[in-house]
Amino acid sequence: MIENMLEEINRLPQKFIKNLDFNLSSCKVYLVQDFDLSLLDNMVSFGLNIFGELGMNEWGLVPQIRHGSVYILKEDDQTDIMGLAIFMRDWENTEKAYLFDFAIDKEIQGHGFGRQFLKIIAENLLEQDFKKISLTVDVENEPAIRLYRHIGFKPVEYSRNEYGKGHNRYIMEWDITGFKEIEKR
Numbered sequence: 001m002i003e004n005m006l007e008e009i010n011r012l013p014q015k016f017i018k019n020l021d022f023n024l025s026s027c028k029v030y031l032v033q034d035f036d037l038s039l040l041d042n043m044v045s046f047g048l049n050i051f052g053e054l055g056m057n058e059w060g061l062v063p064q065i066r067h068g069s070v071y072i073l074k075e076d077d078q079t080d081i082m083g084l085a086i087f088m089r090d091w092e093n094t095e096k097a098y099l100f101d102f103a104i105d106k107e108i109q110g111h112g113f114g115r116q117f118l119k120i121i122a123e124n125l126l127e128q129d130f131k132k133i134s135l136t137v138d139v140e141n142e143p144a145i146r147l148y149r150h151i152g153f154k155p156v157e158y159s160r161n162e163y164g165k166g167h168n169r170y171i172m173e174w175d176i177t178g179f180k181e182i183e184k185r
């Protein structure tokens with residue numbers, strides 16, 4: 001049973017779900033604790049669909065589930081994944097979580113799911129005593145940059161040719177220590 005492999009973290013706010021034109025019952029964020037072939041296949045297909053050949057395969061995902069943190073967003077009574085976020089702990093600063101992969105299903109992008117997903121994850125990381133989230137983003141990926149900026153990330157570096165010639169990235173960081181206070185305002 002898929003539910004035994006997933007730890008429920010939180011549900012997306014009802015007022016957010018209610019205001020959308022999608023027919024959704026209850027969307028929840030889960031931490032993947034274990035997996036079977038079907039769940040693994042589901043995650044690999046999701047990544048392939050969004051990132052093409054750059055998506056993570058089983059050889060990347062399994063170590064991330066076992067040794068990093070893999071969060072998914074899905075309806076509680078469905079198996080299809082709506083969002084995926086993969087984190088690793090920074091070796092030099094153990095209070096920093098590095099966001100390695102972050103994606104929302106193409107059909108529902110641009111409606112606020114990414115923002116809601118990341119907010120719930122940030123609260124969970126804060127509970128685990130993380131203080132910072134860092135990531136890199138393609139300098140031309142405007143929707144992602146806009147989302148990251150609005151949620152609290154700040155660009156700390158422009159890294160030319162980060163992933164090879166022409167792959168220029170912003171390195172961004174978000175100090176999540178004041179997150180709850182900000183949300184209450």
Ligand SMILES: CC(C)(COP(=O)(O)OP(=O)(O)OC[C@H]1O[C@@H](n2cnc3c(N)ncnc32)[C@H](O)[C@@H]1OP(=O)(O)O)[C@@H](O)C(=O)NCCC(=O)NCCS
Pocket residue numbers: 050101102103104105108109110111112113114115116135136137138141143144146147150151
């Ligand atoms: C980047 C990505 C994860 C963002 O997820 P998303 O769900 O599309 O993002 P959101 O809808 O939460 O926010 C993006 C922007 O959409 C718009 N948006 C948000 N809520 C909206 C709504 N209810 N209606 C219409 N537009 C909305 C806004 O412009 C928003 O930015 P802002 O509200 O902060 O100004 C997603 O687009 C994706 O998977 N892209 C492909 C993979 C990728 O590039 N990943 C990032 C790698 S670093």
